[in-house]
Amino acid sequence: MKIGRKRKGKAEIPTSSMSDIAFLLIIFFMATTKFDVKEGIKLVLPQATEKQEGETKTLTLTEKEMTRLQITADGQIVVNKEAPRNIESGVLDALIQQKVKVNPDMIFKVITDREAKYSEMVRVVDRLKAAKIEKISLSTN
Amino acid sequence: MAKIVNKKSREANIPTGSMSDIAFLLLLFFMVSTVFVQEKKFWVERDRWPIAESIERIPRNHTSTIYVMRDETILIDDVPTRIESAEDVFVSSTLILKKTEDPDLIVCFRTDKDTKYGVMSDVMRQLQDANTLVVAFETQQRQN
Numbered sequence: 001m002k003i004g005r006k007r008k009g010k011a012e013i014p015t016s017s018m019s020d021i022a023f024l025l026i027i028f029f030m031a032t033t034k035f036d037v038k039e040g041i042k043l044v045l046p047q048a049t050e051k052q053e054g055e056t057k058t059l060t061l062t063e064k065e066m067t068r069l070q071i072t073a074d075g076q077i078v079v080n081k082e083a084p085r086n087i088e089s090g091v092l093d094a095l096i097q098q099k100v101k102v103n104p105d106m107i108f109k110v111i112t113d114r115e116a117k118y119s120e121m122v123r124v125v126d127r128l129k130a131a132k133i134e135k136i137s138l139s140t141n
Numbered sequence: 142m143a144k145i146v147n148k149k150s151r152e153a154n155i156p157t158g159s160m161s162d163i164a165f166l167l168l169l170f171f172m173v174s175t176v177f178v179q180e181k182k183f184w185v186e187r188d189r190w191p192i193a194e195s196i197e198r199i200p201r202n203h204t205s206t207i208y209v210m211r212d213e214t215i216l217i218d219d220v221p222t223r224i225e226s227a228e229d230v231f232v233s234s235t236l237i238l239k240k241t242e243d244p245d246l247i248v249c250f251r252t253d254k255d256t257k258y259g260v261m262s263d264v265m266r267q268l269q270d271a272n273t274l275v276v277a278f279e280t281q282q283r284q285n
Contacts, residue, residue, distance in 0.1 A: 015161070022164030029171035038199040038249055040279035048269040071258075114259030118209075118252050119191035121261070122278055126193035138265070 041125055043138060066107040066137075067099050069124055073115035077124070089127055096131045111139040184208040184216050184251070191254040193280035203245045204277070205236075209252040213260045224263040232264055236271035249277045 068080050076084035079095065087095070099106050108128050112121045121138075128136050185208050208216040215222050215232060222231045240246050248268060252261060268276060 019157075019161035019164050022161055022168050026164060026167050026171060029168065029175060033171060033175050038201060038204060038277065038279055039196045039282065040199060040249060040277040041193055041195070042197050042199060042247075042275070042277045045265060045269055045274040045276060047272070047274065048266075112258040112262070114257060114262060116258045117254065118256045118258050118261050119254035121258055122191040122193055122254075122280060125278070126195055126280070129193075129195040139262075 041122065041129055043125070043136065045138065061107065064103055065105075066109055068109050068111060071110070071112045071116045071120050071124060073113045075117060075120045089123065092124070092127045093131065096127060096133065100131065100133070105135065106133070107135040107137060108133055109137040109139065184219075185210060185253050187281060189253045189255075190251065190279055190281050192283050193278075194283045196280055196282060197277075199247060199249065199277050203243055204247045204249045205239050206249045206251055207232075207264065209250060209256050209260055209264065211253040211255050213256070215260070215264060224260065224267070230267065230270075233267040233271040236268060236273045240271055240273050245275075246273055247275045247277055248273055249279050251279050 063080055068078070070078035070084075072078065072084050075086070077087045077092070078084045079087075096108070099108075110121060110124050110128075125136060125138070205217070210216070213223060215224065217232060217235050220231075220235075223229070224232065236246075236248070250261070250264075265276065268274070
């Protein structure tokens, strides 16, 4: 009996759809990749006073140079020596603009009562940041 | 008379031979650059953060998160602590170590909006002691 030798076909991996697969994977990664950044209000705290001993100078600032925004425990705001009152964000914006008009280098000192809500402090700092105020002093008493 | 020869226009082809190489290079880039951030627990949910408008984007790679909860519990690296007195220096000692590892450290606060400011003030004072002066208060974006 004659044994016929079978011709072996060349083994090949089909690669024509490789780029389709790769592009599908790319689309998946592009769609699912999330560049994880945090969002918030950034501030730079002053250095601790102990570390500057000997270098510290006591400056007396007038109302023309510094505005005190004191947040009371119930969320009211005392502007300089005025009576405490509830100030809406829009009114606060106008007040800040008014102060900046008088002195473009105005320093805003935010003094928050220990019993006041943290969100109240954030609201005031947010309005100051929105008005592009750079000189913000945050009291840590 | 000159004979006008109709020129055979060549077929325009875009070479696609290296397409899969490009695709795989891009794929490798995305696979290498993708970081799956896993946080053990979100101690203060996003909807408890205060709302603000003028927020900045803070890159995650130099940040350390401090959670401050409504009951005045502070969490650094998922370790709960409280500041009862000036002798409680866990926050500042932890931050001194972190600051040594990363001099560009930014401390991000994830604080419950109803937390009393006093505890935040105490933490910030400890931050000053640790010379970690750049802070960020994480907020929700105000929806108009």
